[in-house]
Amino acid sequence: MPAYDKNDLERRMNGAVESLKGDLGGLRTGRASTSLLDPVTVEVYGAHMPLNQVATVSVPESRMLSVQVWDKTNVSPVEKAIRSAGLGLNPINDGQTLRLPIPDLTEERRKELAKLAGQYSEKAKIAVRNVRRDGMDALKTDEKKGVISEDERKRLETEVQKLTDATIADIDSVSAAKEKEILNK
Structure with a gap:
């Protein structure tokens, strides 16, 4: 049984994005929620x-x-x-x-919340990078066991990196939208 599982990596990376959305949903933007x-x-x-x-x-x-x-x-x-x-x-x-x-937000409080949103975003990115590392380790393990060839490992590593880049782009867009919402209310 190969150690590498693309579906598991996708599920875990998407979980990091969903967790970020939940965290950001709890940040107050001046509207009741x-x-x-x-x-x-x-x-x-x-x-x-x-x-x-x-x-x-x-x-x-x-x-x-x-x-x-x-x-x-x-x-x-x-x-x-x-x-x-x-x-x-x-x-x-x-x-x-x-x-x-719900009181109006002060400019200082808006900046604090935007900073907190950035911290949540960074946590999500770290989680995604950890998933990527797990995927890369699994590919190396599979290559050592002879389950896949070196060329196959390199091709799959590129696939994992593309998935990571796409997920981090999602995180950036979700985070940027929330920061804009916080600062522009």
Whole structure:
């Protein structure tokens, strides 16, 4: 059985791009998005739970989030978790519902978010390069075992490099679009 598996490499590289899109989706751009609260965990029932397991998050208007807490006893812990999440949001308590107005971003905060987007992008690129390295190692292993010839290894290495270049170009375009969105709002 050859060690090299092109489909596995493609799947792992695409996974890095999808992970980046998820990370970038959590960055606030001045518009309300339910994904903004994805990183928030709430301490309820003696455990830390994701916010979406104790409340429903919705976007009633473009600059407002609404968090409908299912159990009235959890309203205070949810409010505390949102305040301490470092998202710059200040919940307004309406009984069992928390309203979260989305404040305008300062220029300084926009630059911080753009820098963070760049860091997420770099992490994704590193993941893709690690997948490429695994693919190259697998090809060398296959050549040593006599599964493929030297010419075949070189041809496949070129294929792996093209896949890597295309994936990194995807990462760059996704990241550039998000940075533009952050800086131009």
